[in-house]
Amino acid sequence: xxxxxxxxxxxxxxxxxxxxxxxxxxxxxxxxxxxxxxxxxxxxxxxxxxxxxxxxxxxxxxxxxxxxxxxxxxxxxxxxxxxxxxxxxxxxxxxxxxxxxxxxxxxxxxxxxxxxxxxxxxxxxx
Amino acid sequence: xxxxxxxxxxxxxxxxxxxxxxxxxxxxxxxxxxxxxxxxxxxxxxxxxxxxxxxxxxxxxxxxxxxxxxxxxxxxxxxxxxxxxxxxxxxxxxxxxxxxxxxxxxxxxxxxxxxxxxxxxxxxxxxxxxxxxxxxxxxxxxxxxxxxxxxxxxxxxxxxxxxxxxxxxxxxxxxxxxxxxxxxxxxxxxxxxxxxxxxxxxxxxxxxxxxxxxxxxxxxxxxxxxxxxxxxxxxxxxxxxxxxxxxxxxxxxxxxxxxxxxxxxxxxxxxxxxxxxxxxxxxxxxxxxxxxxxxxxxxxxxxxxxxxxxxxxxxxxxxxxxxxxxxxxxxxxxxxxxx
Numbered sequence: 001x002x003x004x005x006x007x008x009x010x011x012x013x014x015x016x017x018x019x020x021x022x023x024x025x026x027x028x029x030x031x032x033x034x035x036x037x038x039x040x041x042x043x044x045x046x047x048x049x050x051x052x053x054x055x056x057x058x059x060x061x062x063x064x065x066x067x068x069x070x071x072x073x074x075x076x077x078x079x080x081x082x083x084x085x086x087x088x089x090x091x092x093x094x095x096x097x098x099x100x101x102x103x104x105x106x107x108x109x110x111x112x113x114x115x116x117x118x119x120x121x122x123x124x125x126x
Numbered sequence: 127x128x129x130x131x132x133x134x135x136x137x138x139x140x141x142x143x144x145x146x147x148x149x150x151x152x153x154x155x156x157x158x159x160x161x162x163x164x165x166x167x168x169x170x171x172x173x174x175x176x177x178x179x180x181x182x183x184x185x186x187x188x189x190x191x192x193x194x195x196x197x198x199x200x201x202x203x204x205x206x207x208x209x210x211x212x213x214x215x216x217x218x219x220x221x222x223x224x225x226x227x228x229x230x231x232x233x234x235x236x237x238x239x240x241x242x243x244x245x246x247x248x249x250x251x252x253x254x255x256x257x258x259x260x261x262x263x264x265x266x267x268x269x270x271x272x273x274x275x276x277x278x279x280x281x282x283x284x285x286x287x288x289x290x291x292x293x294x295x296x297x298x299x300x301x302x303x304x305x306x307x308x309x310x311x312x313x314x315x316x317x318x319x320x321x322x323x324x325x326x327x328x329x330x331x332x333x334x335x336x337x338x339x340x341x342x343x344x345x346x347x348x349x350x351x352x353x354x355x356x357x358x359x360x361x362x363x364x365x366x367x368x369x370x371x372x373x374x375x376x377x378x379x380x381x382x383x384x385x386x387x388x389x390x391x392x393x394x395x396x397x398x399x400x401x402x403x404x405x406x407x408x409x410x411x412x413x414x415x416x417x418x419x420x421x422x423x424x425x426x427x428x429x430x431x432x433x434x435x436x437x438x439x440x441x442x443x444x445x446x447x448x449x450x451x452x453x454x455x456x457x458x459x460x461x462x463x464x465x
Contacts, residue, residue, distance in 0.1 A: 003219040004227070004259075024228070026334050027276065029269055031227045058305050090221060091188040093177075093330045094228050123220035 007123050008034035011100050014115050016107025018081065019100070021046065022088070025053040026095045038101065049085060049099050052076070073113065080104050086116040090124050098123075133245050135161075135238045136267045142166070142247055143263035150251035151237075154244030156288065157322060159237025162253045167260040170226060170253045171233035174452065175322040176332035179208075179229050179255060181452075184459065185329020189216060195463035202254040209256050226258045231269055232331045238270040273333055280337065281344035287336045289351030291315035291324060298346035307338050312347065326452055 002010070004022060011020035012035050019035035021042060028050030030042050037045040056074055057063055063071050076083040082102040090096065098120050102112055135153045139161060142151060146166035153159050159173030172178050180198070183189040193216055201207035208226070211217050217225075277287075293312050304312070307330065314324055325335040342348045 004223045007220060022224075024231075026331075026337060027231075027269075027273055029231070029272070031224070031231070088224070090224060092182040092186040092221075092225055093328075093334070094224055095334070096224060096228075123224070124218060 002122050004032045004123070005034075007098070007119055008032055010119055011098065011116065014100060014102070014107075014112050016082075016103040016105075016112070017100055018103055019045075021049075021099050023049045023097050023099055024095055025050040025097050031096075036101070045099070045101075049097060053085060053087070053097050073116070075109065075113070077109075078104070082107050082109055082112065084109075084112055084116055086113075086120045088120045088123060131244065131246075132242050134241060135243055135245050136270070138245050138247065139163075139238065139263050139267060143168075147247070148250060148252070150248040150253075152246045152248060153237045153240070157236050158243065159233050161234055161237055161266070162251070163263070164252070164257055164260065166263070168230065168234070168263050168266050169257045169260060170255055171230045171237055171266075172253075173233035173236035173332065175236040175325065176229065176233040177326050177329055178233070179225050180459075181326055181455065182225055182229060182329050182331075183217070185327075188221075190462075191459045192463040195459055198254070201256070205252050205254050205256045207255050208258045223259055226255070227261070228331060230259070230261065231266065232333050234266045235270045235273045235333050238267055239274050277336065277340055281340040283340070283343060283350060285351040285353060286339050286343050286348075287321055290318050290320050291339060292317045292349040292351075294347050294349055302345070302347065304347075305338070307334070308342055308347075311335065311338055311342070315348070323450075326455060 008020045008022070011017060017035065019033070019037050019042075021030040021033040021037070023030050023046045028047035030046035033042045038048075039045075052074060053071075057071050063069050070089075071087055073087065074085040076085075081104045084100045084102065086098040086100075088094070088096040088098055098116055100112060100116060102109075135151065139151055142149070142163060143166045148164050148166075149162075151161040151163065153161075155174065157173050157175035159171060159176070161171040162169050177185065180194050184191050184194050189211070193211075197207050197210045197214075197216075201210045208222060212219060212222055277284075291311070293315050310328060310330075311324055314327060319327065321335050321339055322332060324330075325332040328335075339348060343350060
């Protein structure tokens with residue numbers, strides 16, 4: 001039975017993972033964290049994560065380009081790493097995103113993205 | 127047991143957490159709330175302003191009301207409601223944890239945000255949901271404070287959080303953009319429902335609801351509730367547009383004692399675009415009324431179709447925001463379970 005802690009453990013097992021967290025993107029609050037965060041500050045990372053998701057979801061028109069379109073994930077690449085954000089779609093009201101920070105050299109973007117997709121799905125399905 | 131004393135809820139939480147106690151921290155309202163601790167760690171919180179796990183799961187259709195009710199019936203006395211739902215496979219561990227965590231932080235914000243409230247600690251009390259998560263109380267208090275600050279950054283007008291939501295009938299701009307949650311709120315705001323009512327009705331987090339309402343207020347799309355000091359004045363509520371048109375015809379015009387007493391239509395009132403009557407507009411009233419021979423009656427004559435004056439209407443409405451909605455929902459849940 002994968003719980004929240006278990007999900008983060010699995011996320012940290014993704015090759016190259018430096019840190020992982022589950023963030024409420026309306027409040028910018030990490031409800032669970034694991035590993036390291038940029039600048040060693042999980043709270044600031046969560047707030048930044050929330051800003052990015054909100055920008056993509058409400059302040060841009062990407063999501064409304066096609067009817068019933070849905071934001072799935074956001075990927076930010078930097079010279080040093082990858083930052084992957086995967087939206088967790090629950091049936092009940094919540095606004096959660098799974099965040100994983102990957103090392104640029106050890107991480108594989110495609111593998112990580114697939115893995116996060118299944119992790120986010122496993123979290124809410126049996 | 128000691129009688130409830132007034133104190134900062136956050137401070138008492140830190141204290142009982144430091145003593146690693148098990149029990150319930152009860153904060154008086156409105157809206158009030160209860161934070162449950164096991165060995166100094168927070169396991170759950172609930173508040174009248176925040177939908178609980180049951181409301182979140184049933185309002186969204188994730189659980190059938192009868193499933194929830196059956197778990198309640200079987201597990202309440204042993205505090206195993208959550209575990210039963212997990213064991214019977216109605217919900218996954220991940221979903222349950224996420225839902226409980228969300229509801230806990232949501233309710234904790236309402237319970238812990240008052241600077242001072244009647245608080246009490248009930249030793250040994252546990253919640254019927256059972257222990258599903260454990261959260262550091264320091265994180266809860268810190269997050270509650272941070273959420274309060276976030277709201278004021280959006281639009282510093284705390285009355286919005288508790289007053290009935292009244293959509294502005296005429297938007298202040300030609301083009302407006304709404305998010306889906308904002309649309310949902312406006313469609314369900316009937317002029318009577320408070321933010322807590324709307325949160326319960328829609329099964330959305332109480333804090334997220336307030337957040338959207340503050341944004342709507344900042345955009346001028348809902349009316350700003352009157353500041354607290356004026357709550358005792360006779361004032362008509364829920365009239366379609368600017369309240370200035372709905373006052374008693376005999377009321378002296380705000381211009382002063384020499385002003386006309388009857389032609390009201392031209393009296394100064396906010397432009398149709400701005401959502402609220404400026405507070406200073408009616409403040410001269412008591413002075414002018416007392417100073418002249420003519421005195422406006424305390425309770426103005428009701429126009430046909432007008433609603434009750436606020437001081438009468440507010441008597442019950444503001445005591446426990448959301449109580450009716452919660453009660454109705456419980457009754458409905460129980461009835462559905464019988465089918």
